[in-house]
Amino acid sequence: ETGVTQTPRHLVMGMTNKKSLKCEQHLGHNAMYWYKQSAKKPLELMFVYNFKEQTENNSVPSRFSPECPNSSHLFLHLHTLQPEDSALYLCASSSQGGRGPYEQYFGPGTRLTVT
Amino acid sequence: KQEVTQIPAALSVPEGENLVLNCSFTDSAIYNLQWFRQDPGKGLTSLLLIQSSQREQTSGRLNASLDKSSGRSTLYIAASQPGDSATYLCAVTSRYNTNAGKSTFGDGTTLTVKP
Numbered sequence: 001e002t003g004v005t006q007t008p009r010h011l012v013m014g015m016t017n018k019k020s021l022k023c024e025q026h027l028g029h030n031a032m033y034w035y036k037q038s039a040k041k042p043l044e045l046m047f048v049y050n051f052k053e054q055t056e057n058n059s060v061p062s063r064f065s066p067e068c069p070n071s072s073h074l075f076l077h078l079h080t081l082q083p084e085d086s087a088l089y090l091c092a093s094s095s096q097g098g099r100g101p102y103e104q105y106f107g108p109g110t111r112l113t114v115t
Numbered sequence: 116k117q118e119v120t121q122i123p124a125a126l127s128v129p130e131g132e133n134l135v136l137n138c139s140f141t142d143s144a145i146y147n148l149q150w151f152r153q154d155p156g157k158g159l160t161s162l163l164l165i166q167s168s169q170r171e172q173t174s175g176r177l178n179a180s181l182d183k184s185s186g187r188s189t190l191y192i193a194a195s196q197p198g199d200s201a202t203y204l205c206a207v208t209s210r211y212n213t214n215a216g217k218s219t220f221g222d223g224t225t226l227t228v229k230p
Contacts, residue, residue: 045218104161
């Protein structure tokens with residue numbers, strides 16, 4: 001498998017459920033990202049991991065909990081979500097170096113619906 | 116805080132036309148600017164990336180330019196085809212301070228190419 005993969009592609013969960021989103025990149029990159037895309041809003045950066053270390057938390061509520069066990073895998077653990085959290089969640093990866101981050105590659109996204 | 120604006124929000128053209136999409140940003144301290152394509156309900160596909168030291172990049176019928184001093188980029192699409200119909204997103208990755216490494220996205224331009 002190549003590129004950036006995300007599972008599941010669709011998820012419906014109740015407000016009291018706990019679920020996890022998974023992202024895997026096969027590009028040898030060292031940085032991974034979670035983005036949220038809501039209807040009629042620009043893409044919002046949620047978290048950034050560089051060499052497994054979290055380097056960015058863009059004021060995301062604690063009901064979203066990221067985990068990056070290694071440079072190839074990224075998880076987003078979800079619990080007690082709200083209906084307004086329904087959105088397309090996109091994972092991306094890139095290389096990062098002394099000249100800064102390079103081209104970002106995105107996965108297909110997970111369409112999350114909170115009921 | 117970096118702000119990215121894309122004009123127009125929507126564009127409809129007949130097949131075969133050449134067209135220009137615009138992206139402007141407020142903070143010129145950037146690592147790079149990236150153009151993406153997004154089909155409905157799907158992830159983002161990278162089209163072109165321009166490093167801050169570059170003026171333009173070309174790929175097939177696409178040409179992207181960058182004028183950092185004026186905070187502008189354009190995406191030129193030659194000989195448009197119905198398959199080009201999608202939303203085009205511009206993303207700027209900032210270089211300094213609290214925005215270092217963060218990508219800010221515009222709202223996108225939704226392009227429809229009519230046969």
